[in-house]
Amino acid sequence: MPVGAKLIGVGxxxxxxxxxxxxxxxxxxxxxxxxxxxxxxxxxxxxxxxETTSALAILAAKDxxxxxxxxPSIIDLIIVATSTPDNLYPSTACVVQAAIxxxxxxxxxxxxxxxxxxxxxxxxxxxxxSGTFKTVLVIxxxxxxxxxxxxxxxxxxxxxxxAGAFLLQASEDExxxxxxxxxxxxxxxxxxxxxxxxxxxxxxxxTPPKAMDRFLQMNGRAIYEFAVHAVPEAxxxxxxxxxxxxxxxxxxxxxxxxRRIINSAAERLNMSKEQIxxxxxxxxxxxxxxxxxxxWQAIRRKQVQPPSTLCLVGFGGGLTWGAAIVKWTAKDxxxxxxxxxxxxxx
Numbered sequence: 337m338p339v340g341a342k343l344i345g346v347g348x349x350x351x352x353x354x355x356x357x358x359x360x361x362x363x364x365x366x367x368x369x370x371x372x373x374x375x376x377x378x379x380x381x382x383x384x385x386x387e388t389t390s391a392l393a394i395l396a397a398k399d400x401x402x403x404x405x406x407x408p409s410i411i412d413l414i415i416v417a418t419s420t421p422d423n424l425y426p427s428t429a430c431v432v433q434a435a436i437x438x439x440x441x442x443x444x445x446x447x448x449x450x451x452x453x454x455x456x457x458x459x460x461x462x463x464x465x466s467g468t469f470k471t472v473l474v475i476x477x478x479x480x481x482x483x484x485x486x487x488x489x490x491x492x493x494x495x496x497x498x499a500g501a502f503l504l505q506a507s508e509d510e511x512x513x514x515x516x517x518x519x520x521x522x523x524x525x526x527x528x529x530x531x532x533x534x535x536x537x538x539x540x541x542x543t544p545p546k547a548m549d550r551f552l553q554m555n556g557r558a559i560y561e562f563a564v565h566a567v568p569e570a571x572x573x574x575x576x577x578x579x580x581x582x583x584x585x586x587x588x589x590x591x592x593x594x595r596r597i598i599n600s601a602a603e604r605l606n607m608s609k610e611q612i613x614x615x616x617x618x619x620x621x622x623x624x625x626x627x628x629x630x631x632w633q634a635i636r637r638k639q640v641q642p643p644s645t646l647c648l649v650g651f652g653g654g655l656t657w658g659a660a661i662v663k664w665t666a667k668d669x670x671x672x673x674x675x676x677x678x679x680x681x682x
Contacts, residue, residue: 339464339465339466339467339506339507340465340506340507340508340509340510340511340512340513341460341461341464341465341504341505341506341507341511341512341513342504342505342507342510342511342512342513342662342663342665342666343502343503343504343512343513343662343664343666344404344406344503344504344505344666345400345401345403345404345406345501345502345503345666346400346403346500346501346502346503346628346631346632346635346666347395347396347397347398347399347400347401347402347403347500347501347628347632348395348396348399348498348499348500348501348628348629348632348633349391349392349393349394349395349396349397349399349477349498349499349500349501350381350392350395350497350498350499350619350629351381351382351383351384351387351392351497351498352381352384353381353382353383353384354379354380354381354382355379355380355381355382355496356368356378356379357371357372357377357378357379357493360489360492360493363486363487364486364487364488364489364492364493365489366489366493371493372617374594374596375493375494375594375595375596375616375620376594376595376596376598376614376616376617377493377494377594377595377616377617377620377621378617378618379617379618379619379620380495380496380497380618380619380620381496381497381498381619381620381622382481382496382497383479383481383482383497387479387497388422388479389418389420389421389422389428389477389478389479389499390421390422390428390431390432390435392477392479392497392498392499392625393416393418393428393431393432393475393477393499393501394431394432394435394436395499396475396477396499396500396501396625396628397414397432397435397436397473397475397501398436399501399632400473400501400502400503401436401473401503402669402670403503403666403668403669403670404503404666404669405669405670405673406471406503408436408437408438409437409438409439409440410440410470410471411436411438411440411441411471411472411473411503412438412440412441412442412469412470412471412472413441413442413443413460413463413469413471413472413473414429414432414433414438414441414442414443414444414472414473414475415429415443415444415445415446415456415459415460415472415473415474415475416428416429416432416443416444416445416446416456416475416476416477417445417446417447417448417452417453417455417456417474417475417476417477417624418445418447418452418475418476418477418478418624419447419449419452419478419480419530419623419624419653420477420478420479420480420482420483420623421445427443427444427445428445428475428477429443429444429445429475430443432473432475436473438473441473442469446459448520448624448652448654448656449528449623449624449652449653449654449656450591450593450621450623450624450626450650450651450652450653450656451518451591451624451650451651451652451654451656451657451658452476452623452624452650452652453474453476453500453502453624453625453626453627453628453648453650454516454518454627454648454649454650454658454659454660455518455656455658456474456475456476457474457502457504457513457516457648457660458516458518458658458660460472460474460504461504461513461516461660464504464505464506467506469506470505470506471503471504471505471506472503472504472505473501473502473503473504474501474502474503474504475499475500475501475502476499476500476501476623476624476625476626476627476628477498477499477500477624477625478497478498478499478622478623478624478625479497480495480496480497480552480621480623481495481496481497483530483533483550483551483552484551484552485551485552488551490554490556491551491552491553491554493620494593494594494620494621495552495620495621495622495623496619496620496621496622497622498619498622498625498626498629499625499629500622500625500626500627500628500629500631500632501628502628510663512662512663512664512665513660513662514577514578514579514580514645514661514662514663515574515575515577515578515579515660515661516574516577516658516659516660516661517570517573517574517577517658517659517660518656518658519566519570519656519657519658520654520655520656520657521654521655522654522655524558524562524654524655525653525654525655526555527554527555527558527559527562527653527655528552528553528554528555528559528652528653528655529552529553529653530550530551530552530553531549531550531553532549532550533550537549559593560596560597562651562655563593563597563601563651563657564597564600564601564604566651566655566657567590567597567601567604567605567649567651567657568601568604568605569657570649570651570657570658570659571585571588571601571605571647571649571659572605573659574647574649574659574660574661575647575661577661578661580645580661582605582606582607584645585607585611585645585646585647585661586611586640586644586645586646587611587612587613587634587639587640587644587645587646587647588601588602588605588607588611588612588613588646588647588649589613589627589630589631589634589646589647589648589649590612590613590614590627590630590649590650591621591626591627591649591650591651591652592614592615592616592619592620592621592622592626592627592629592630593616593621593626593651594616594621595614595616595617598612598614598616599612601649613630613631613634613639613640613646614630615629615630615633615634616630618633623652624652626650627648627649627650631646631648631664635668640664642664642665642666642667643663643664643665644663644664645661645662645663645664646661646662646663646664647659647660647661648660648661648662
């Protein structure tokens with residue numbers, strides 16, 4: 337018999353360094369008004385040389401574990417979605433496993449660009465649903481700043497670094513992971529890519545590529561057209577699989593690519609501004625981390641409160657896109673502990 341699943345925690349790991357639009361004005365031809373009007377982004381976090389993908393992932397993992405107040409030793413699977421691992425191997429997930437104290441956990445990475453967190457959640461749900469694992473840590477993390485041309489105002493203004501995590505656990509009661517939906521179209525692979533970072537580089541293993549040869553490359557117009565159609569399609573298809581209407585969704589938590597894409601998709605779905613969860617203005621496009629980071633911040637700000645029906649929807653390089661509809665019933669156990677403590681002092 338299939339086992340139900342529910343999200344019990346969310347966490348964040350973000351660099352401390354803030355780069356504002358005003359900072360970018362100092363070395364590229366741009367302005368705060370130009371960036372904000374086109375993307376909605378005002379600032380982003382950029383990892384220092386000492387901050388690695390695994391370091392941010394570990395921060396997010398520990399935050400999610402603290403949110404749920406679980407013993408990390410009960411985690412039996414760790415999935416890390418990233419396009420920017422520390423190294424080709426070992427996997428980032430294995431580094432996280434050792435750092436958080438989860439010796440029983442199987443661990444692996446997957447790569448689906450900005451949609452990676454949705455792919456990882458879908459995989460986690462299948463493992464939980466089959467009864468193979470009971471508690472799964474899912475992390476989306478990327479450090480794109482290492483692969484940006486900081487003289488190209490069309491790309492460097494968009495991205496920030498960060499990690500976001502979810503904890504998924506088997507549920508003997510109600511299944512709160514209502515549906516997932518995954519899609520890909522490899523014919524659009526050339527529209528968004530980071531070249532010369534793998535074995536396709538003609539001198540891989542002998543001559544390091546020049547920095548200019550391994551910067552992120554994007555056809556912005558084509559990605560925009562893809563995204564504004566892919567997001568509504570994924571939301572509608574996932575709602576149908578879940579047996580609900582789009583109108584039954586309380587909040588849309590989209591990949592934080594830029595404000596124009598988010599607003600256009602919301603309009604096509606007839607969703608109000610209040611239903612959209614977004615922090616793109618503060619963190620920019622954090623790739624696979626953006627969805628959990630947006631939800632994490634919305635919970636902290638009390639925008640999203642349990643119980644709520646959420647649609648998490650992502651899109652990115654590959655091309656890939658997908659969505660998950662979940663019931664959010666989790667509460668930050670740290671707040672409950674603090675409340676109990678303050679109550680006992682009275």
